Structure formats: C-alpha cells, structure tokens
Amino acid sequence: MTTETDTKSLSSRKSEVFRHVAAHRKLERLQRAWKLRASALxxxxxxxxxxxxxxxxxxxxxxxxxxxxxxxxxxxxxxxxxxxxxxxxxxxxxxxxxxxxxxxxxxxxxxxxxxxxxxxxxxxxxxxxxxxxxxxxxxxxxxxxxxxxxxxxxxxxxxxxxxxxxxxxxxxxxxxxxxxxxxxxxxxxxxxxxxxxxETTDLICILHQDIQRATLTLARTHFSMQDKIWNALEGDFIHSFAAGGDLEAGPQGPFGWILREMTTAFTALDVLQRSDAPRNIRNAAAIKCLHIMGSIVNHYHSTSDTVEKYTALAVLYRIRRAADMERIPLCARDIYDSGRAILPRLRELLIATSHDEPAMRLWVLSVGSMAGDSWFKQEFSHLAKTLGLHDPAAVSGLLSDFEFSTRAGLNLEVG
Incomplete structure (x- = not known):
C-alpha cells in the first residue's frame, strides 16, 4: 500500500524529471539560437x-x-x-x-x-x-x-x-x-x-555577379527563377527575330545544344552592341546571355560525360571572352580571370578523353589557346597537322562551323 510519503516522493521525482526535460529543451533552443547567431556573425x-x-x-x-x-x-x-x-x-x-x-x-x-x-x-x-x-x-x-x-x-x-x-x-x-x-x-x-x-536592370546585375562567382570558383549558380519568369524576361529578345531566323537551328549531334546555346549567346551580345535596339530588347538579350552561361556551368556539374564537360567549359569560356567578362585589365593586373580555374580542369578532361570527335577537340583546344596557354597551343598545332589542316584558312573555316552556323538568317526587328 502506497503511503502519503511515497506519493509525495514520486510526485517530486516526476516534477524533477519534467523540469529537467523542460530545461534540456530550453537549452537546445538556446543552442540553436546561439549557433544561428554565430553563423550570422x-x-x-x-x-x-x-x-x-x-x-x-x-x-x-x-x-x-x-x-x-x-x-x-x-x-x-x-x-x-x-x-x-x-x-x-x-x-x-x-x-x-x-x-x-x-x-x-x-x-x-x-x-x-x-x-x-x-x-x-x-x-x-x-x-x-x-x-x-x-x-x-x-x-x-x-x-x-x-x-x-x-x-x-x-x-x-x-x-x-x-x-x-x-x-x-x-x-x-x-x-x-x-x-x-x-x-x-x-x-x-x-x-x-x-x-x-x-527591376530588370537589378536582375541583370545580380545574375552577372552570380555568374562571375560561379565561373571564378567553378561552382553552380545560386540565384534561381521559375521557367515562366525566365521566359517572360527573355521574351522580347526571342520574339524580336523574324520568321526567317531560328534560334534552335544549327549544330546537331549529342552536344549540339551546347553549341546552339553558344551561338544564341553570341546573337544576344550582337543585339547589345546595336544602338538602334530598344532598351527592352537589350535588357532581354542580356538576361538571355547570362541565363545561358548559368545553364552551361550548371550542366558541367550535372553531367558525367567527359566530352560534355569539356565542351561546356570551353563554351562558357568562349562566351565570357566574347562578352568582355574575362581578364579585364585594372591597375596593371587582370580581374575576373576564370581561366585559372577553367583551363587546368579543361586540360585534365582532354587528357582523360581519347575517343572524342577530332573537330570538336580542335575547337576546344583553340578556345584554350585564347588564354595564351602553351599546352593548348601545342596540342592545337599538333592536332591540326594530324588532321591535314596546314592552311590557316582551312582551320578557321572548320572552327567557324562550330561558332557561327546558326547565325545566318537571324534578323532582328528593331522598329
């Protein structure tokens, strides 16, 4: 039979347990708050x-x-x-x-x-x-x-x-x-x-900063938007082309879409250089170009295929050069030098690949040579000779097929 003393003792122990549990939970909440504050600091x-x-x-x-x-x-x-x-x-x-x-x-x-x-x-x-x-x-x-x-x-x-x-x-x-x-x-x-x-102009600056960080550190982009928002922002650029132009035309094959994206980016950059293009079309072209760069650097991280990886990196670097976003001279030094991260990785992927398409490899080597890297220059020269391309005009013609085949027929309506 339970005495009154036992009942009080049991009740006291229960209260002590409850107080202990409550104190422990309070401590956990405080620790989470401290960690959050420490992280913010x-x-x-x-x-x-x-x-x-x-x-x-x-x-x-x-x-x-x-x-x-x-x-x-x-x-x-x-x-x-x-x-x-x-x-x-x-x-x-x-x-x-x-x-x-x-x-x-x-x-x-x-x-x-x-x-x-x-x-x-x-x-x-x-x-x-x-x-x-x-x-x-x-x-x-x-x-x-x-x-x-x-x-x-x-x-x-x-x-x-x-x-x-x-x-x-x-x-x-x-x-x-x-x-x-x-x-x-x-x-x-x-x-x-x-x-x-x-504001669209603010979004362009945000995307530009995100692309620079992602490319310089060879990481994914972090700023994201829903597809319908991208489509709305890029709509004026896409719709500005006459029926004769087709942004989806161009190089085919397993990696053709990456090259088509590159030529679309080149077209967007052309629009940005046209003083007669309305501001809404210019803004849309800037968004499109930045979106393409973000998609390509993210694809580099998503795919496991080495040829797709090196194609994505080469296209990314080529667009950056065309957009004047790469190696900008400032006070006797270059800023935004993504080649420090991209070129060593590009070289690793090329060395690890042996059964890729020679023309594609030649184009990628030519992109690496833009940075003045001696390894890319030597490999490019060696492969060109192996392919029987001794005439510089023939080499240029082959390379232009990768870069400009989708640009013919595009006609921007600016009126």
Whole structure:
C-alpha cells in the first residue's frame, strides 16, 4: 500500500524529471539560437572587432569637411574622396568595357542606404589592386552598411532601395572573397524577387555577379527563377527575330545544344552592341546571355560525360571572352580571370578523353589557346597537322562551323 510519503516522493521525482526535460529543451533552443547567431556573425563579420569599436573607427576615419560631391549622401572626408576618385578613374572605365550592361556607380552612391556598401566594394577592389590598407576600410564600411540596413529594415517599404542596399553588400563581400556571406545576400535577393519582383536592370546585375562567382570558383549558380519568369524576361529578345531566323537551328549531334546555346549567346551580345535596339530588347538579350552561361556551368556539374564537360567549359569560356567578362585589365593586373580555374580542369578532361570527335577537340583546344596557354597551343598545332589542316584558312573555316552556323538568317526587328 502506497503511503502519503511515497506519493509525495514520486510526485517530486516526476516534477524533477519534467523540469529537467523542460530545461534540456530550453537549452537546445538556446543552442540553436546561439549557433544561428554565430553563423550570422561568421558571415557578416569578417573582421573580429566589437561593433562599438567599428563604429568609432568609422566615425573617426570618415568624418571630415572636404566635400568633393555635394550631391552624395556621404560624409565629406578625404578617404571617401579617394575612394570615389579611384572608382571614377579606374574601376568604372575598366568594367564599362563589358558588353553586359550594368548600373552606374551613381545608382548606389546617391542613396544613403546603399552608399556605404558600395564604398566597401570600391575599397575591396582598391585593396586587390595596390593599396592593401584599403581592405581595412572595406571591413569598416561593410559594418556601417550592415548597421544602417538593420536599423531601417523594419521600416523599409521600398523594395528597389532595399534590394540595391543588399546588392551593394553582396558586391562588397564578393570582392572580399567572402562568398559565403555574399550567398546569404543573394538568397535574400532571391526571396525578394520571388515575392515582389525586382527591376530588370537589378536582375541583370545580380545574375552577372552570380555568374562571375560561379565561373571564378567553378561552382553552380545560386540565384534561381521559375521557367515562366525566365521566359517572360527573355521574351522580347526571342520574339524580336523574324520568321526567317531560328534560334534552335544549327549544330546537331549529342552536344549540339551546347553549341546552339553558344551561338544564341553570341546573337544576344550582337543585339547589345546595336544602338538602334530598344532598351527592352537589350535588357532581354542580356538576361538571355547570362541565363545561358548559368545553364552551361550548371550542366558541367550535372553531367558525367567527359566530352560534355569539356565542351561546356570551353563554351562558357568562349562566351565570357566574347562578352568582355574575362581578364579585364585594372591597375596593371587582370580581374575576373576564370581561366585559372577553367583551363587546368579543361586540360585534365582532354587528357582523360581519347575517343572524342577530332573537330570538336580542335575547337576546344583553340578556345584554350585564347588564354595564351602553351599546352593548348601545342596540342592545337599538333592536332591540326594530324588532321591535314596546314592552311590557316582551312582551320578557321572548320572552327567557324562550330561558332557561327546558326547565325545566318537571324534578323532582328528593331522598329
């Protein structure tokens, strides 16, 4: 028979167990929160300084009385002036050579919400070129940009301003080689685009940055959209061709679609160079070209066929060269040099393959030779001689079959 004391003892033990379980669950929740917070700090704080110290250093370094551009919502300081000057003299002129249109620096610098993140981007690029002390500037400016973004986020209803503030931080993190943090910003931009729809010009810049990261690191793209959205964005480019032109025509065979995609990208780049093409068609052409590059780099990761892999890499590199997205000279060095990742992998795949089509292999070797790589040049020369191609005109004719056979008959209606 259970006594009153036993009952109380049992009840006490049960209560103790319940308290222990509740405490354990609370601890698990706290640990998850701590891990999430630690992860966020790892992503956003590349410099381990206390937030107050960062703010103090920023205030000390970036508060002054010299205002080179009265219209900018930035502190009038010598450091800011030097960064803006570096952008005007070096960065913007170099990157403006790309055929893919992107927004001017003023798009970000004239808005106080995005200006600090964009200044951090300029400082990070400057640090890569010559002034390594500018990297510390970039870290302080990133911290200030994040502080301002956190403050205004609960009250911000302007999606365009918000997206550009996040974009400026994405640029800064990318130039600091902090791709994990940049990817967090990219994911947020993806959510904003899916829920609200971003400006087409902003999407072009986001896709361009995503393609550059994916190609430079030989990884997959991270920014995704539904097929119906891609179709809507690219529609003006696709529909601008007369009935006589067919973007689906061209090289056949098992890898023909990759080559057809390349020629479509070339056509899109041609449209971007036409001053008489309406802006909506130019924007659609830019989206199409970037979409093709993203699809090809993702296909490289999806397929197990070595010939498909090296064809995809060669096409990707060829489009980048045609778009002036590759090896851009800036301050006596080249930026966006994806050849460092692509060419060694391309060489490995070619060495591992022995029963591929000679003409295809010759074209891939010619693409590798564009980068000035001696191995590709020697292999190209050797294979051309083996195929009996001693006349440069004959070699050029064979190679052009891979690149331009779909372009005949395409007629863009710009009226």
């Amino acid at each position: 790892d992503l956003y704080q590349t410099l381990q300084l206390p937030p107050k110290r960062q703010s103090q250093e920023l205030d000390k370094s970036f508060v002054g009385s010299i205002d080179p551009f009265d219209s900018l919502p930035l502190p009038a300081t010598t450091e800011v002036y030097h960064l803006l000057q570096f952008d005007q003299l070096y960065i913007s002129p170099a990157l403006d050579h790309s055929k893919i249109p992107r927004q001017p620096s003023s798009t970000y610098l004239h808005d106080e919400l995005s200006a600090y993140g964009f200044l951090a981007r300029i400082a990070a690029i400057k640090a890569r070129c010559a002034d390594f002390g500018a990297f510390h500037q970039a870290l302080k400016l990133k911290a200030e940009a994040m502080r301002r973004l956190r403050e205004i986020l609960p009250h911000m209803n302007d999606i365009t301003r918000l997206s550009r503030a996040v974009m400026s931080l994405m640029y800064a993190e990318s130039w600091c080689d902090n791709y994990q943090a940049a990817d967090v910003h990219l994911q947020l931009l993806g959510v904003m685009n899916n829920r609200h729809g971003l």
